[in-house]
Amino acid sequence: MNAQVAVSPTSLIDQIVVPGDVVLDLSNMTNQTIKLGSGLRQESDAISAMRAGKFSYSKPNKYWVESSHKRYIPRTEDHVLGIVVDYKADNFWVDIKGPQLALLPGLAFEGATRRSIPKFEACTLLYLRVVKTNIGMNPELSGTDASGKASVFGPLKDGFMFETSTGLSRMLLSSPTCPVLEALGKKLSFEIATGLNGRVWVNAAAPRSVIIVANAIMNSETLSATQQRIMVEKLLAKISD
Amino acid sequence: MEIDREDGRRPNQLRPLACSRNILHRPHGSASWSQGDTKVLAAVYGPKPGTRKNENPEKACFEVIWKPKSGQIGKAEKEYEMILKKTIQSICVLTVNPNTTTSVIIQVVHDDGSLLPCAINAACAALVDAGIPMKHLAVAICCCLADSGYVVLDPNKLEEKKMTAFAYLVFPNTTLSVLPEVEGEPVEHGIITSVTHGVMSVDDYFLCVENGRAATASLSAFFRKNFQQTQGAV
Numbered sequence: 001m002n003a004q005v006a007v008s009p010t011s012l013i014d015q016i017v018v019p020g021d022v023v024l025d026l027s028n029m030t031n032q033t034i035k036l037g038s039g040l041r042q043e044s045d046a047i048s049a050m051r052a053g054k055f056s057y058s059k060p061n062k063y064w065v066e067s068s069h070k071r072y073i074p075r076t077e078d079h080v081l082g083i084v085v086d087y088k089a090d091n092f093w094v095d096i097k098g099p100q101l102a103l104l105p106g107l108a109f110e111g112a113t114r115r116s117i118p119k120f121e122a123c124t125l126l127y128l129r130v131v132k133t134n135i136g137m138n139p140e141l142s143g144t145d146a147s148g149k150a151s152v153f154g155p156l157k158d159g160f161m162f163e164t165s166t167g168l169s170r171m172l173l174s175s176p177t178c179p180v181l182e183a184l185g186k187k188l189s190f191e192i193a194t195g196l197n198g199r200v201w202v203n204a205a206a207p208r209s210v211i212i213v214a215n216a217i218m219n220s221e222t223l224s225a226t227q228q229r230i231m232v233e234k235l236l237a238k239i240s241d
Numbered sequence: 242m243e244i245d246r247e248d249g250r251r252p253n254q255l256r257p258l259a260c261s262r263n264i265l266h267r268p269h270g271s272a273s274w275s276q277g278d279t280k281v282l283a284a285v286y287g288p289k290p291g292t293r294k295n296e297n298p299e300k301a302c303f304e305v306i307w308k309p310k311s312g313q314i315g316k317a318e319k320e321y322e323m324i325l326k327k328t329i330q331s332i333c334v335l336t337v338n339p340n341t342t343t344s345v346i347i348q349v350v351h352d353d354g355s356l357l358p359c360a361i362n363a364a365c366a367a368l369v370d371a372g373i374p375m376k377h378l379a380v381a382i383c384c385c386l387a388d389s390g391y392v393v394l395d396p397n398k399l400e401e402k403k404m405t406a407f408a409y410l411v412f413p414n415t416t417l418s419v420l421p422e423v424e425g426e427p428v429e430h431g432i433i434t435s436v437t438h439g440v441m442s443v444d445d446y447f448l449c450v451e452n453g454r455a456a457t458a459s460l461s462a463f464f465r466k467n468f469q470q471t472q473g474a475v
Contacts, residue, residue, distance in 0.1 A: 021416045048416075053472070
């Protein structure tokens with residue numbers, strides 16, 4: 001049996017890591033403040049990965065493991081699409097594809113008072129903002145932005161909602177505009193709401209536009225930018241015949 | 242005196258490994274793992290809110306369901322479920338999602354020896370696919386002892402029947418680290434689970450453990466490469 005001596009890599013930034021890989025050595029970084037994002041765990045002087053994915057770094061001091069899954073880990077200030085499950089004692093219980101049901105206070109809407117809480121039935125789709133996340137507690141949501149105005153939040157009527165992975169939602173929300181949305185936007189007109197929790201809602205005047213947009217987005221997960229544009233063009237060409 | 246194995250492998254040689262992740266549509270994480278002809282499918286659902294009765298609500302809870310290829314669920318399946326549950330509990334970080342339950346369902350597709358290690362590897366790959374936080378991965382291997390005192394790794398069903406004793410061993414994976422070489426025992430020298438069948442002497446058992454540990458490097462490298470290939474494509 002040959003014993004292989006592994007050489008310690010000097011840096012794992014932008015590398016794929018698996019759980020257990022030690023990615024940062026804190027004893028070399030004594031005077032810095034660093035922010036640890038998702039997927040990292042501290043064990044005394046070593047930071048190790050808890051999830052498998054790409055270890056990323058953004059200046060000045062943020063580190064995280066980027067990975068795409070079917071479930072969502074709630075983070076504050078994320079915009080998510082939630083589905084109402086229940087209404088008890090002035091609070092809505094909303095499913096956001098996370099480990100716990102989320103709490104949406106009935107008063108967290110613009111112009112809501114004790115007497116005029118909006119009445120959402122079970123299975124209503126809402127576009128919401130995550131306000132509070134603490135370990136062990138249900139995350140809290142709100143239907144207003146930080147200044148109390150409704151802006152883009154609230155119920156989404158008509159249209160079609162489908163589920164995607166969190167990685168695809170992040171790609172759809174990236175700036176500059178994601179290639180698949182740009183290519184679709186040139187020929188079709190539609191409304192889209194993307195939740196970072198892996199839910200996307202599309203609405204358009206004609207049902208066929210909705211279906212084309214939904215299928216194009218679902219197919220674009222593993223494609224590169226040019227492949228996405230080619231795929232959208234082929235799809236649109238087939239339909240316009 | 243070398244042992245002659247029927248399929249021509251050396252005593253320390255593993256069967257061809259194959260792993261695919263994200264193969265099932267509904268579960269939140271899924272993987273299939275095959276070692277030679279033994280193939281196991283694992284699916285992970287969760288974390289879901291609420292824990293089972295009698296479980297500590299300050300920690301995440303795991304439940305394992307083992308589905309054999311055919312026949313009713315009996316004591317052997319319950320034993321596999323318990324071993325898998327304990328192994329998973331020791332590799333996952335339980336404090337990140339307290340008061341949640343994660344279900345792991347194992348479906349045996351074909352059993353050609355070394356079934357429990359194959360299932361543990363599949364479950365680990367499925368947990369990675371679902372994004373469940375883990376301290377490190379688990380790599381499992383079956384080591385058996387022949388009459389002549391030789392240790393043979395990854396037996397198939399016929400070889401397993403002929404052996405005097407065998408042990409299923411689960412080790413933590415070999416990890417990449419930016420830390421410089423550390424003094425003392427690195428993490429890989431721990432052992433997570435050990436299940437033995439048959440009679441073997443203490444020295445023979447330690448020989449099995451040593452041989453099994455040496456094979457973890459190739460299993461870990463396989464898992465890492467498999468993961469990098471699928472991620473690289475995205």
